[in-house]
Each structure stands twice: as structure tokens, then as C-alpha cells.
Amino acid sequence: MGRRGGRGTEDWDEPASNRRGGKRRKAGTEAEDPFDTGAWGAATDVDPHDAAMVISIGSGRCRLFHEQREFDCAVPPELAKRQKSALAVGDRVVTETSEGGCRLAGVLRRRTVLSRPDPLNPRVQRLIAANIDVVIHVVSVKAPPLRPRLIDRFLIAIQRGGAQAGICVNKVDLLDAEERPRELAALDPYRALGVPVVACSIKTGEGFPELRALVEGKTCALVGHSGVGKSSILNALDERLDIATGELHKRGTGRHTTTASTLHDLGGDTYLIDTPGIREFGLWNLTPETLPDYFPEFAEPGEYCRFNDCTHLHEPGCAVKERAEAGELSRARYDAYVRLAEDLSQPGR
Numbered sequence: 001m002g003r004r005g006g007r008g009t010e011d012w013d014e015p016a017s018n019r020r021g022g023k024r025r026k027a028g029t030e031a032e033d034p035f036d037t038g039a040w041g042a043a044t045d046v047d048p049h050d051a052a053m054v055i056s057i058g059s060g061r062c063r064l065f066h067e068q069r070e071f072d073c074a075v076p077p078e079l080a081k082r083q084k085s086a087l088a089v090g091d092r093v094v095t096e097t098s099e100g101g102c103r104l105a106g107v108l109r110r111r112t113v114l115s116r117p118d119p120l121n122p123r124v125q126r127l128i129a130a131n132i133d134v135v136i137h138v139v140s141v142k143a144p145p146l147r148p149r150l151i152d153r154f155l156i157a158i159q160r161g162g163a164q165a166g167i168c169v170n171k172v173d174l175l176d177a178e179e180r181p182r183e184l185a186a187l188d189p190y191r192a193l194g195v196p197v198v199a200c201s202i203k204t205g206e207g208f209p210e211l212r213a214l215v216e217g218k219t220c221a222l223v224g225h226s227g228v229g230k231s232s233i234l235n236a237l238d239e240r241l242d243i244a245t246g247e248l249h250k251r252g253t254g255r256h257t258t259t260a261s262t263l264h265d266l267g268g269d270t271y272l273i274d275t276p277g278i279r280e281f282g283l284w285n286l287t288p289e290t291l292p293d294y295f296p297e298f299a300e301p302g303e304y305c306r307f308n309d310c311t312h313l314h315e316p317g318c319a320v321k322e323r324a325e326a327g328e329l330s331r332a333r334y335d336a337y338v339r340l341a342e343d344l345s346q347p348g349r
């Protein structure tokens with residue numbers, strides 16, 4: 001494992017802001033740079049293939065997978081107290097053995113991350129998963145209804161973490177023949193960007209070969225609101241998983257109160273990470289200036305704007321706005337851009 005997917009367009013895979021200086025952003029505190037493992041990153045000379053992989057994290061302990069073996073390992077107190085922002089499922093780690101057993105000794109620098117701001121302190125990033133190749137945003141139709149507006153923020157968060165994005169539209173069995181083309185057309189702008197979009201149904205098995213092809217040989221995380229069918233999809237991809245599905249069932253197990261992700265080994269170098277229901281990603285560290293980097297389809301028309309520092313919001317002679325109005329660029333994507341720019345200009349967002 002190791003290399004990135006490479007299915008999407010180049011623009012989409014790597015935002016311009018990441019490409020420019022080689023370095024993703026100025027290294028600040030550990031919490032500001034989720035790629036950096038800080039003091040725990042001392043083990044950088046270790047080949048990731050020789051390191052153990054974190055498959056789940058509990059209080060003061062984590063479960064690791066290495067050389068076909070699963071085992072428990074203690075998380076040192078210094079790391080445990082910042083666990084949600086210092087250690088993630090998918091992390092590659094080195095261990096040491098003391099009389100107390102296995103103990104984490106270092107975390108390798110992350111290739112990709114998926115993180116979100118801590119609800120109580122938005123300056124701190126909570127890690128959801130690390131070293132993922134593909135993050136699949138699972139959405140559903142009807143229950144809950146498809147809301148394409150939510151997708152843009154998810155895509156920005158995925159892209160910023162360096163992973164490839166995919167969209168899985170589940171529960172298409174709930175659409176009748178008339179509704180189907182209309183509902184699914186809302187995803188055309190994402191297809192046009194090179195983001196793989198799979199329409200699937202757990203009930204009928206539709207879309208499963210495509211979904212399998214998307215995850216095979218990769219480390220993938222499934223993200224989305226609870227109730228869209230993430231657990232059902234994981235179970236369908238590997239029946240041995242037997243993950244609890246359905247709201248009532250999960251409430252009983254307390255799943256909704258946890259923030260834990262779990263990595264499942266499907267064999268053949270395929271790993272799937274089940275994440276807790278995520279309602280929304282924040283716009284952490286994003287500025288109105290860097291926002292256009294996440295709308296790669298604006299780059300070419302943007303060259304025809306009258307002003308070369310055009311924000312594509314209110315300037316006269318804006319080619320991006322004109323093309324969106326003419327339907328040559330997705331109107332929905334342009335509207336999403338405007339909304340995000342407005343959100344970014346609000347203090348205390």
C-alpha cells in the first residue's frame with residue numbers, strides 16, 4: 001500500500017495550495033498540522049511497512065495490527081491525554097516492549113489525514129483517520145434525503161487531508177423510475193470533477209461491483225451522517241464484519257456517544273474504516289483566498305475574469321459567474337462557493 005489512487009483529475013487530487021510550496025502549510029503547533037506527529041514522530045526512519053497499524057483506540061490503550069497479528073498496546077499518558085488529536089486509526093506506529101507489555105513508542109508521519117475541528121475548541125483538530133487512500137462520503141436518498149449542499153464541505157475536508165474523494169449514494173431502491181434521474185443528476189457536477197460517484201442499494205445489491213472496485217487494495221474511510229447506511233455497506237462488503245445497523249440498535253450500544261473510528265481488514269490489502277456519524281466538517285484554516293483552490297473547475301474560466309485577483313463574488317466582468325449563469329459551469333457548485341465564501345467572512349464561524 002502506499003501510493004495514492006490517482007483516478008480523479010490532477011486538479012482535484014492535489015489542491016493548488018498544496019502543490020505550490022511543496023509543504024502543505026507552515027508548521028505550527030502539533031494541533032495545527034494534523035500530518036505532523038510532533039514529538040511522537042521521532043520514528044520517521046522506519047519504513048511504514050515495518051510499522052504496526054492502529055485499528056482502534058480506547059482509553060489509554062489501542063489495538064494494533066502487525067505481521068498478520070492483532071494485539072493490544074498501551075498508549076503512554078503524555079499521548080493519551082491528547083489522544084483524539086495525537087493518534088488516529090490508520091496511524092503507523094512503532095512499539096517497545098517493557099515489563100508491562102507493549103507500549104507505543106512513536107507515530108510515523110501521516111501520508112493523508114481526515115480530521116475535523118474539536119467541537120469545544122475549533123483550533124484543535126480531532127483526527128478521524130490517517131493514511132487513507134480514499135474517503136467515501138456516503139449519502140442517501142429519501143431517508144435521510146439527498147442534500148447535495150452538504151457534499152461540498154465534505155469534499156473540501158477530504159481534499160485538504162490529501163486523500164482521494166468518492167461519493168456513494170445509497171438507498172437508490174427508494175427512488176421510483178421518475179424520481180431517479182432527477183435526484184441523481186444533482187451529483188453530475190461532482191462526476192464532472194472526476195470524483196467517482198456510485199449509486200448503490202443494500203437492498204438490491206445495485207452498485208456493489210463498482211463500490212468494491214473503488215475500495216479494493218486501498219485503505220478507505222466511510223464518512224457521512226448517521227443513518228445513511230455506512231454500517232450496512234461495510235457489512236455488505238464483508239459479511240464477517242457483522243456491524244450493528246439501524247438507529248435504535250446503535251443507541252442501545254451507545255455508539256452515538258462515541259467518537260471512535262474502527263479499521264477493518266478485508267484481506268487483499270483492503271482496509272475499511274468505519275467512522276462515527278459526522279454531521280459537518282468545519283472550515284478550519286480556510287480563507288477566502290484559498291477557497292477557489294477547492295473549486296478546480298473555476299481555474300480555467302478564472303483566467304478570463306477582468307481582474308486577475310477576482311474573487312468571483314461581486315466583481316464586474318467575472319467569467320466564472322458568467323459561465324455559471326450560462327449553465328456552462330455548475331450553478332449548484334457556484335452557489336456553494338458563494339455560500340462558503342460568505343461563511344468564511346463571518347467572524348467566529
Ligand code: GDP
Pocket residue numbers: 170171172173174200201202203204225226227228229230231232233244245246247277
Ligand atoms: P449508518 O448509521 O450510516 O451506519 O447507517 P445504517 O447502516 O445503520 O443504516 C441505517 C438504516 O438504513 C437501517 O435501518 C438500514 O437497514 C437502512 N438501509 C441501509 N441501506 C439501505 C438501502 O440501500 N436501502 C434501504 N431502503 N434502506 C437501507
Ligand code: ZN
Pocket residue numbers: 302305306310311312313315317318319320321
Ligand atoms: Zn471572477
